[in-house]
Amino acid sequence: MIPLEHVIGLSAILFLIGTVGALTRRNLIVILMSIELMLNAANLAFVGFSRAWGEHDGHLFVLMVIVVAACEVAVGLGIVIALFRNRETVNVEDVSLLKW
Amino acid sequence: MSAPELFFYGAGALAVVSALGMVLNVRNTVAAAMSLVVTMIALAVVYVVLEAHLVAALQIMVYAGAIVVVFLFVVMLLNLRSDAFAPPRQRLLKAAGAALSVGIAAAFLSLVPASLPTMRDVPDGFGGYRAVGAELFTRFVLPFEITSLLILAAVVGAVVLAKRRLD
Numbered sequence: 001m002i003p004l005e006h007v008i009g010l011s012a013i014l015f016l017i018g019t020v021g022a023l024t025r026r027n028l029i030v031i032l033m034s035i036e037l038m039l040n041a042a043n044l045a046f047v048g049f050s051r052a053w054g055e056h057d058g059h060l061f062v063l064m065v066i067v068v069a070a071c072e073v074a075v076g077l078g079i080v081i082a083l084f085r086n087r088e089t090v091n092v093e094d095v096s097l098l099k100w
Numbered sequence: 101m102s103a104p105e106l107f108f109y110g111a112g113a114l115a116v117v118s119a120l121g122m123v124l125n126v127r128n129t130v131a132a133a134m135s136l137v138v139t140m141i142a143l144a145v146v147y148v149v150l151e152a153h154l155v156a157a158l159q160i161m162v163y164a165g166a167i168v169v170v171f172l173f174v175v176m177l178l179n180l181r182s183d184a185f186a187p188p189r190q191r192l193l194k195a196a197g198a199a200l201s202v203g204i205a206a207a208f209l210s211l212v213p214a215s216l217p218t219m220r221d222v223p224d225g226f227g228g229y230r231a232v233g234a235e236l237f238t239r240f241v242l243p244f245e246i247t248s249l250l251i252l253a254a255v256v257g258a259v260v261l262a263k264r265r266l267d
Contacts, residue, residue, distance in 0.1 A: 003216075004218065005212055010115070010116070010146070012208055012211075013205065017116070017120060018119070027129060032171070036136065051150040051222070052216070054220050060240050060243075062152070064247060070166065071254030072254075073171070074254050077170055078257065078260075081261070081262050082262065084178050
């Protein structure tokens with residue numbers, strides 16, 4: 001039997017890797033992929049707790065998160081393509097007009 | 101060590117390594133997307149060990165089969181120059197960043213409570229399509245229907261964004 005702490009620990013590590021990627025990378029596509037990784041880490045925590053309590057609620061949350069992730073990718077990559085069409089770049093440092 | 105534990109720790113280590121490969125691969129976006137596929141498949145293995153069979157199947161189908169394919173499609177469509185994102189060489193800054201990351205990771209992992217509930221035995225068919233589907237279409241039927249609105253909004257939004265000229 002796998003202890004729940006190890007599942008949550010794995011989830012935390014993956015979430016941190018995703019956070020580091022979203023904060024440090026310059027390629028907009030890789031930033032989106034890092035956000036996907038963070039969503040997956042949250043899914044892993046949901047599945048782990050669902051297994052521990054023997055209820056299906058976590059699985060259903062995961063299904064919703066997967067749908068949200070798919071929608072996010074569709075819209076996000078649409079934005080990336082629109083950005084590339086207008087500015088010929090997907091580097092976030094070239095599109096920092098709104099940055100404070 | 102029993103077979104489920106072996107699969108859990110093996111797939112977990114693979115997921116962490118491939119996630120690091122995705123984040124640390126600065127030059128090649130296609131390779132980063134491929135690392136993401138490996139992470140998704142390793143997580144699907146972890147889900148199977150945790151008795152989430154339907155979620156594991158959907159993870160493979162939606163994440164590895166659809167989302168990453170869309171990523172690869174966009175990367176190849178845009179034809180990015182592979183060295184456009186290489187950062188300037190700042191060894192000291194990189195070392196400091198790595199040390200800080202490890203420190204934050206250790207602090208974060210120490211937040212995981214030591215006394216979480218232990219895994220209890222689950223009945224046969226737990227996490228299968230029959231049990232999850234019954235819950236989805238009884239207690240969770242309203243969120244399920246609202247999801248379709250979200251997908252519709254995303255489809256319309258993606259088409260509007262990708263259209264060259266709005267009439």
